[in-house]
Amino acid sequence: MPRLGRRGRRRSLWAESFGRLIRIPAASVSIGLLVFMLLFSFVGPLLIGYTGDEINLRIANHIPTMDHWLGTDAYGRDVLTRLMFAGRISLTIGIASMLLSLILGAVLGIVAGYYGGLVDAVIMRAADLLMSIPGLPLLIVMAAVLSELKVRPESRIYVVMILLSVIGWPSLARLIRGQVLSLREAPYMRAAEVLGLSAASRQFRHLLPNVMPLLIVVATLSTASGILSESALSFLGLGVVPPNASWGNMISAANNLIDFQQHWWLWVPPGVALLITVAAINVLGDRLRDVFDPRMRK
Amino acid sequence: EPAPDATQNDLSSMKNEFYQATDPGKSPAGASARTDSFVSTISKPGGVFLPGFYDNGWDGNAVQPIFASLVVTNDAGEAEPDLAEKWDVSDDGLTYTFHLRKGLTFSDGSPLTADDVAFTLTLLNDPQYAGGVDFSDIVIAGTDDYRKGSATSLSGITVIDPTTIRIVTEKVNPLALRTLGGPVISKAYYGKGYAKGKLDYLKDLYGKPLGAGPYALDKYVEGQEIDYVANEHYYAGKPSIQRVIFKVISSDSALQNFENGDIDQGGFGSDPATLTELQNLGFANIEARVVPDYGAIWVNNKKPALADTKVRQALYYGLDRQQIVDAKFKGLGQVADVFAAPTQWSYTNDGVTQYPYDPDKAGALLDEAGWKKGSDGIRAKDGEKLKLSYITTKQDDPVIPIAKQTYTDLGIDFVAEVLDANTAFERLYSGDYDLAGFRSNGLSDPNDAVSEFGTDDPNINVTGYKNDEVTKLIKQGVSVFDHDARQKIYTELYQKLSEDPPIILLDYRKSLSAWNARIENGELFTTGNDDAAIALSKLKIAAD
Amino acid sequence: MPSALPAASGPSQPLVRVEDLTVRFPSGGGHRVVVDGIGFEIEAGQVVSIVGESGSGKSLTALSLLKLVDEPGEISGGRVLFDGNDVLTLRRTALQRVRGGEVGMIFQEPMRSLNPVFTIGRQLIETIRAHESVSRSQAYERSVEWLKRVGLPDPDRIMGSYPHELSGGMLQRAMIAVALCCDPKLLIADEPTTALDVTIQAQIIDLILDLRDETGMAVLFITHDLGVVAEVADVVLVMYDGQIIERGDVFTVFERPQHPYTDALLRARPMPGARLDRLPIISDEVRRMASRRPESAGVDA
Amino acid sequence: MTNATVRSGDQPATRNVDEDFLVEATDIVKVFHSRGGGRRASKDEVRAVDGVSLSIREGEMFGLVGESGSGKTTFGQSILRMHEPTSGSVRFRGEEILGLSRGQLRRLRPRMQYVFQDPFSALNPRLSIAAAIGEPMRAHGLATGNDERDRVIDVLAQCGMEADALDRYPHEFSGGQRQRIVIARAMALRPEFVVADEPVSALDVSVQGQIVNLLCDLRDQQHTSFLFISHDLSVVEHMCTAVAIMYRGVVVEQGTRDQIFTDPRHPYTQELLAAVPIADPRERGRRRGRRASREWDDRTAPRAALRDIGDGHLLAL
Amino acid sequence: MTSYIIKRLTLMVLLLFGVSILVFFLFSLMPGDYYSSNRTLTPQRKAELRALNGLDQPVLVQYFIWLANMLRGQFGYSLAYNRPVGDLLGPYIAHSFLIAFTAFVFTWAIAIVSGVIAATKQYSWFDRLVTVGLFASLSVPSFFIGLLMIKVFAVDLHWLPTGSMTDTASSSTGFAYVFEIARHMVLPVAILTFLGAGSLTRYFRTGMLEVLRADFIRTARAKGLAERSVVFSHALRNALLPAITLLAFELPGLFAGAIITEQIFNWPGVGRLQLESVQNRDYAVLMTITMLLAFLTVLGSFLADICYAVADPRVRLVEVGKRA
Numbered sequence A: 001m002p003r004l005g006r007r008g009r010r011r012s013l014w015a016e017s018f019g020r021l022i023r024i025p026a027a028s029v030s031i032g033l034l035v036f037m038l039l040f041s042f043v044g045p046l047l048i049g050y051t052g053d054e055i056n057l058r059i060a061n062h063i064p065t066m067d068h069w070l071g072t073d074a075y076g077r078d079v080l081t082r083l084m085f086a087g088r089i090s091l092t093i094g095i096a097s098m099l100l101s102l103i104l105g106a107v108l109g110i111v112a113g114y115y116g117g118l119v120d121a122v123i124m125r126a127a128d129l130l131m132s133i134p135g136l137p138l139l140i141v142m143a144a145v146l147s148e149l150k151v152r153p154e155s156r157i158y159v160v161m162i163l164l165s166v167i168g169w170p171s172l173a174r175l176i177r178g179q180v181l182s183l184r185e186a187p188y189m190r191a192a193e194v195l196g197l198s199a200a201s202r203q204f205r206h207l208l209p210n211v212m213p214l215l216i217v218v219a220t221l222s223t224a225s226g227i228l229s230e231s232a233l234s235f236l237g238l239g240v241v242p243p244n245a246s247w248g249n250m251i252s253a254a255n256n257l258i259d260f261q262q263h264w265w266l267w268v269p270p271g272v273a274l275l276i277t278v279a280a281i282n283v284l285g286d287r288l289r290d291v292f293d294p295r296m297r298k
Numbered sequence B: 001e002p003a004p005d006a007t008q009n010d011l012s013s014m015k016n017e018f019y020q021a022t023d024p025g026k027s028p029a030g031a032s033a034r035t036d037s038f039v040s041t042i043s044k045p046g047g048v049f050l051p052g053f054y055d056n057g058w059d060g061n062a063v064q065p066i067f068a069s070l071v072v073t074n075d076a077g078e079a080e081p082d083l084a085e086k087w088d089v090s091d092d093g094l095t096y097t098f099h100l101r102k103g104l105t106f107s108d109g110s111p112l113t114a115d116d117v118a119f120t121l122t123l124l125n126d127p128q129y130a131g132g133v134d135f136s137d138i139v140i141a142g143t144d145d146y147r148k149g150s151a152t153s154l155s156g157i158t159v160i161d162p163t164t165i166r167i168v169t170e171k172v173n174p175l176a177l178r179t180l181g182g183p184v185i186s187k188a189y190y191g192k193g194y195a196k197g198k199l200d201y202l203k204d205l206y207g208k209p210l211g212a213g214p215y216a217l218d219k220y221v222e223g224q225e226i227d228y229v230a231n232e233h234y235y236a237g238k239p240s241i242q243r244v245i246f247k248v249i250s251s252d253s254a255l256q257n258f259e260n261g262d263i264d265q266g267g268f269g270s271d272p273a274t275l276t277e278l279q280n281l282g283f284a285n286i287e288a289r290v291v292p293d294y295g296a297i298w299v300n301n302k303k304p305a306l307a308d309t310k311v312r313q314a315l316y317y318g319l320d321r322q323q324i325v326d327a328k329f330k331g332l333g334q335v336a337d338v339f340a341a342p343t344q345w346s347y348t349n350d351g352v353t354q355y356p357y358d359p360d361k362a363g364a365l366l367d368e369a370g371w372k373k374g375s376d377g378i379r380a381k382d383g384e385k386l387k388l389s390y391i392t393t394k395q396d397d398p399v400i401p402i403a404k405q406t407y408t409d410l411g412i413d414f415v416a417e418v419l420d421a422n423t424a425f426e427r428l429y430s431g432d433y434d435l436a437g438f439r440s441n442g443l444s445d446p447n448d449a450v451s452e453f454g455t456d457d458p459n460i461n462v463t464g465y466k467n468d469e470v471t472k473l474i475k476q477g478v479s480v481f482d483h484d485a486r487q488k489i490y491t492e493l494y495q496k497l498s499e500d501p502p503i504i505l506l507d508y509r510k511s512l513s514a515w516n517a518r519i520e521n522g523e524l525f526t527t528g529n530d531d532a533a534i535a536l537s538k539l540k541i542a543a544d
Numbered sequence C: 001m002p003s004a005l006p007a008a009s010g011p012s013q014p015l016v017r018v019e020d021l022t023v024r025f026p027s028g029g030g031h032r033v034v035v036d037g038i039g040f041e042i043e044a045g046q047v048v049s050i051v052g053e054s055g056s057g058k059s060l061t062a063l064s065l066l067k068l069v070d071e072p073g074e075i076s077g078g079r080v081l082f083d084g085n086d087v088l089t090l091r092r093t094a095l096q097r098v099r100g101g102e103v104g105m106i107f108q109e110p111m112r113s114l115n116p117v118f119t120i121g122r123q124l125i126e127t128i129r130a131h132e133s134v135s136r137s138q139a140y141e142r143s144v145e146w147l148k149r150v151g152l153p154d155p156d157r158i159m160g161s162y163p164h165e166l167s168g169g170m171l172q173r174a175m176i177a178v179a180l181c182c183d184p185k186l187l188i189a190d191e192p193t194t195a196l197d198v199t200i201q202a203q204i205i206d207l208i209l210d211l212r213d214e215t216g217m218a219v220l221f222i223t224h225d226l227g228v229v230a231e232v233a234d235v236v237l238v239m240y241d242g243q244i245i246e247r248g249d250v251f252t253v254f255e256r257p258q259h260p261y262t263d264a265l266l267r268a269r270p271m272p273g274a275r276l277d278r279l280p281i282i283s284d285e286v287r288r289m290a291s292r293r294p295e296s297a298g299v300d301a
Numbered sequence D: 001m002t003n004a005t006v007r008s009g010d011q012p013a014t015r016n017v018d019e020d021f022l023v024e025a026t027d028i029v030k031v032f033h034s035r036g037g038g039r040r041a042s043k044d045e046v047r048a049v050d051g052v053s054l055s056i057r058e059g060e061m062f063g064l065v066g067e068s069g070s071g072k073t074t075f076g077q078s079i080l081r082m083h084e085p086t087s088g089s090v091r092f093r094g095e096e097i098l099g100l101s102r103g104q105l106r107r108l109r110p111r112m113q114y115v116f117q118d119p120f121s122a123l124n125p126r127l128s129i130a131a132a133i134g135e136p137m138r139a140h141g142l143a144t145g146n147d148e149r150d151r152v153i154d155v156l157a158q159c160g161m162e163a164d165a166l167d168r169y170p171h172e173f174s175g176g177q178r179q180r181i182v183i184a185r186a187m188a189l190r191p192e193f194v195v196a197d198e199p200v201s202a203l204d205v206s207v208q209g210q211i212v213n214l215l216c217d218l219r220d221q222q223h224t225s226f227l228f229i230s231h232d233l234s235v236v237e238h239m240c241t242a243v244a245i246m247y248r249g250v251v252v253e254q255g256t257r258d259q260i261f262t263d264p265r266h267p268y269t270q271e272l273l274a275a276v277p278i279a280d281p282r283e284r285g286r287r288r289g290r291r292a293s294r295e296w297d298d299r300t301a302p303r304a305a306l307r308d309i310g311d312g313h314l315l316a317l
Numbered sequence E: 001m002t003s004y005i006i007k008r009l010t011l012m013v014l015l016l017f018g019v020s021i022l023v024f025f026l027f028s029l030m031p032g033d034y035y036s037s038n039r040t041l042t043p044q045r046k047a048e049l050r051a052l053n054g055l056d057q058p059v060l061v062q063y064f065i066w067l068a069n070m071l072r073g074q075f076g077y078s079l080a081y082n083r084p085v086g087d088l089l090g091p092y093i094a095h096s097f098l099i100a101f102t103a104f105v106f107t108w109a110i111a112i113v114s115g116v117i118a119a120t121k122q123y124s125w126f127d128r129l130v131t132v133g134l135f136a137s138l139s140v141p142s143f144f145i146g147l148l149m150i151k152v153f154a155v156d157l158h159w160l161p162t163g164s165m166t167d168t169a170s171s172s173t174g175f176a177y178v179f180e181i182a183r184h185m186v187l188p189v190a191i192l193t194f195l196g197a198g199s200l201t202r203y204f205r206t207g208m209l210e211v212l213r214a215d216f217i218r219t220a221r222a223k224g225l226a227e228r229s230v231v232f233s234h235a236l237r238n239a240l241l242p243a244i245t246l247l248a249f250e251l252p253g254l255f256a257g258a259i260i261t262e263q264i265f266n267w268p269g270v271g272r273l274q275l276e277s278v279q280n281r282d283y284a285v286l287m288t289i290t291m292l293l294a295f296l297t298v299l300g301s302f303l304a305d306i307c308y309a310v311a312d313p314r315v316r317l318v319e320v321g322k323r324a
């Protein structure tokens, strides 16, 4: 006798996976942490009495006190407040750029690997071309162009992150394509073909779930590198414009031994914020992978 | 007329300060083991060890120990004898006569005579010469003929006897002495195979320098270190320390290398925390030295808003410069008020208008100039908002947060941009900026600090500043040689420049130099100073 | 349940003794028992055949004998005594000796069971070398020999071929060669001949029986082909829904089946030459009789 | 318990050349270039199918039997263009399909289905059974979002599977269950032509009977045509009205069921028939020792062409 | 296969040609040139120098001059170093390669081993430890770790040198010289390894998790293979397939130098040279390095494709494009 009634709820792999995901403690803790980081960054500043811009050199580089829970920076600004504001930018950048490059990389990688031939050659040679262009000069030109176009410095970072994702897809695409190259030979892909499924369905409903694990790893790693690389852009004027802060440039502002040793509150908090975010995304990714793998069902 | 209420800026702290090592015995074993060598640092040498031919500034430092000059400039910007015992300048300021010391030799023992000086100058004026030494404001007589015509030598150079040489120039220029009296190279060594217009052969000798300095090159390990050995033929006698090493060290880890004894001496920036750290080492002799330069915000006087003196003054009053200096140097700096370094002989703030932080006055000046606050809090004039962009090359430029705050309060829409150096300069030269943060070059002659404001050439005067009185005074400043006469001119010039400020002066600074106390006379030596070679020759290693 | 196992002649200790073997999978908050406390014995030189309904737990029983049930499945109870030792509690090295060396295993789906990136040759050679210290070339020769014995033409080509380059039947034979190449004492064969044409099937069965005769190899033979069962089996076990519902020597089971399911199964076998309109199937009623919990077969929490 | 009736006689199986065939495959050749690893690093050329022609009528069940490795799978996949045959022609309802573009081919797909020999590999490990069967149905308008589950349950039930299979994944089934899933997936599309590659090899006789009956029903009710590849001669004899025997890449004998089963001419066919196991323990030992000698197979001699020896009975000897 | 290779190689040449055009024009778009930030030169002198070095020519002319030289094997002349680029780069690239390659070997060895162990013991303490290491390497910038390591191992413990490639004024030769360099390599290599191994481990772990559940792993176990060979031979071989792509990414990296690490440890590598050449607009150096890296990138992707086809028998290279 069929145990699930005929009218049984139709659950997609996604819906079902999510259901199982939140039942895993580690995963729900990670989701909780991410939500916390978001609240911390987006709501936190509303609750705190500082704006993060008040300069007061008399209390510069001050160790944490009751007034300033995480101490003050070189201008006497409240580190906690800056950490929150920085989070807004860093989280947006990290997650948005991760999603963007992930989508581009996955789509192009799957398409190239699946079709092979001319499509593959065009996409992959384009990837080679993009990967051959050195980053720094490109960024310098970008900075010049953006400033020529009178794009306001505050918004440049978003333009740049988009552009970087747009040109940053090759490595991911190549990784994915490599996998697809062997996966597409699997009999079940031939089966999908005989069943007359559309190419899009074959690529994205049949191949995509099988490259999911790889995507999840890449997503974790690229969120972290997105957040950190933003600070590397700063010195070209493409990053977050001071006096605004980001986690990345808060960390790298303490780039000398003295700050490193004596003013730990300058870099430990943004480091920890970054660590929590990355760790949460990573653990979530791990469990997500497990959940997406039917063979891991418990 | 100078503002009567301006308090005089007190520069008493802008003096070199020395901190004696408290416990030289703590010197790290690695350093103490080096009984015959002195290790200093260098950043990125390029390996072109021929004065006048290198393009990389660090190579300039690298050749100092090897090549002695006729004349060197000291910290105060005054010329001092080196190979030349003395020199005369004709009354019209065009003819220079150098008298060399007797019996000079190069480090290989070959004699150094006036012929070598003549050869050096000829080489630097060769039509093919592509190096950085610039004679265009001096022009040795006959240069044009030599370069473009058939002349086989520069007519302006006359070797009178082996120790005397006379040089006739075409332009009066107090700075010519430095250029003409630069490092001397050997004709016998470098002149072999020289023919006018053919300099390529020299490239083979870039790595094998021969000079008359206190040290000779021993070996250059690409990207790692430059080793020198004492020159026994040095005119002042063989230096006491047998070997000198310039080690390639990035500023990030210089302190740790010093702590570890890997280097004996180095420069460590301008942070009091570093000073404390150095003091704690015990074995370090430390000097906080006033650096002969100034930091400033360049202002584009060509922009309609900024062409107005009142607006520039308002920007001066409206900026809390003390705060910037405090944030930047934390006590090792001082607000600048004059277009000269405080250690320069020409420095005086007599009668100079001071611009203490005074937002009210700034606001009043802007109102006066017609920039009225709008409903959004931003000043506007004729429908044009007062928006100023600021370009800088440093992400951590303290001007950004502080100016942002004070200028915003003042009703200015202040936007900062961080750019890479070349881009920034390009913007500067093309006049595409409002405000720009830079430091001056190292100053030796008073003219260095002001000359740009006296010309119309947009490639030099990037601010587009124009003030006829100032222009006149700047010209006068370089048309006489007498110190006192010049001092008078500069005093007046500084006053004029402060009343109608072309740019916003920010700071003077001190930087830290430290050396292991086992090195005697270490205070004399600063890498890159014009007299570094002489200083090196005077260093000694203390016997335990 | 009556123990219909015939007391086959020979020593008292059987080669394999399975006691109360239970395999289950987690399912919904509880478990799904797919092998339900079965027990049987295999004597040396004996061929025991398991037949039964598709999905009744035959393959899992086979896997359990070598402790090969993958996560999340688990062997939740019972013992598997091989030569007197419980395979389920053996230490790793001892287990490795048993696996492949003393017990050879032919998997049901050869295409998935061979490593796609290694050649057949490599997979044979490594098996031999894992259990015997022979040189690579000796192992190669032996592998070629085995490929010939399982009836593969052109063994040299096969040695250098990757699994996806071979047909289903060829892979099945390669798999058989892997299982036999170390002269095991017990062969577990899970549907070893489904992909083979009958002439080769006969050849393989000959090979197995020859080995049995020569070396006293015991065989656990899982198949749906009652013709093959009739031909090879000494003892037949009939499984349904995780349980052994009938056991007996091959003559008894074929001629006097006790359980209605067995009876129906035998009647359903297609006979050569018989061209029926419809093939016989087993009625639900009979199935219910064989089922563990007639009313609610399935999850037990 | 069993409900079988013996059917007498045979349908007339004379092949009329003028007749319209649903599928006509002519001279199919497939050569594989094996990379060859191991000792023999030479590049092998495998002529897996070496010129096979078969024609299948509407509503006909065509049995394809042969030695393992003789190219049955390759042939079956070639005519569905699952890989490109090296040469040959395949007409489906008179239309040449080897020249079709991808798009045209895709439109034809649901009408021609393939049941994989190896069901596990043919199922995407990350798709549940409901999705694996439902998606193609939806793609071809045979189910909508609402009734998709019901449709899937129906086809599964036809193949003897229960509804609780729906939300499980391929690895959670036994070999026979997977085989049924793959059959259900193909049948769900109501194809006109099916290549069934050993579809019942892993099934117990009862389930096997059920599937075979299902296929026969489809043939009779929907006039579905089958190319039925199998090693089980009893099943072939039961189901197929025409049979071809393959050996080393070519068809060696072809004819009606009667011609093949009662009057086998080719030594290989004879060997095959003689080797069919009999499910009676009293007969055991019958096949023992009668190894397939293949003495008649002279690999050096040129291979004989297929010729008609009367009544459409084709033989290559 | 041969025809495929020839086709790809031709394409590679064309592609590099394209890259050179693109990059050259990109560089020409960078504001400023070598002389623009030099404030000691007068405008006239700058103009003279630009003319002398051909910087005043139209970009197109400059490009063709460059191309012609390049085809003759001349990489141009470094303005900052006053030397032919070919002579200049050699030792720097060699130095970078030395640490990059050593770090590469360690990174991969560590990543493979720990990735495999982490996968076989998913969610064990070892797995968690590796994961924590990954977070650390992702969240802490390299200059931090660099400074910290110098502080601990060089300044406080005196075990290792603070930086550079050899001791100051070293004159050691032979084995002593090798040992000396090795000692100086320890810290930079350790950092590069630390930074690289974390993420790489992740890839291997994921790949292994996939493969370990395949049926053929069960077969390998059933054959009685030692667990080590099941994991490291059967499973790893399949899991390594995606690593081929990763390996291809490493190829240019081996010669590119690690800017920050080299800077902190005063390692005379090409990374710093590259950064400088961008900052200085020293086009000849920049072009040469860029083209070298472009070549390696393209070569890497080519080799990866070949390796793929060799490593995974199912992948068809030649037939690509002929699919139904």
Ligand SMILES: Nc1ncnc2c1ncn2[C@@H]1O[C@H](COP(=O)(O)OP(=O)(O)OP(=O)(O)O)[C@@H](O)[C@H]1O
Binding pocket: C025, C034, C053, C054, C055, C056, C057, C058, C059, C060, C061, C072, C073, C108, D171, D172, D173, D174, D175, D176, D177, D202, D204
């Ligand atoms: N990984 C799994 N998760 C859940 N259930 C499973 C899993 N593997 C097998 N099963 C179930 O266990 C039962 C027994 O499976 P097994 O493979 O032993 O059957 P079988 O008797 O070999 O059948 P067949 O003759 O079809 O191969 C089946 O009902 C199957 O659905």
Ligand SMILES: Nc1ncnc2c1ncn2[C@@H]1O[C@H](COP(=O)(O)OP(=O)(O)OP(=O)(O)O)[C@@H](O)[C@H]1O
Binding pocket: C164, C165, C166, C167, C168, C169, C170, C195, D032, D033, D034, D046, D047, D048, D066, D067, D068, D069, D070, D071, D072, D073, D074, D075, D117
């Ligand atoms: N991809 C391939 N590469 C190389 N050779 C192949 C490939 N696929 C099949 N072959 C070869 O083609 C021949 C025919 O294989 P095919 O799978 O068609 O046989 P089959 O008749 O289906 O056999 P079986 O009954 O065993 O399934 C075999 O010799 C096989 O080795």
Ligand SMILES: [Mg+2]
Binding pocket: C058, C059, C060, C108, C190, D174, D175, D176
């Ligand atoms: Mg089974």
Ligand SMILES: [Mg+2]
Binding pocket: C167, C168, C169, D072, D073, D074, D117, D197
């Ligand atoms: Mg087949």
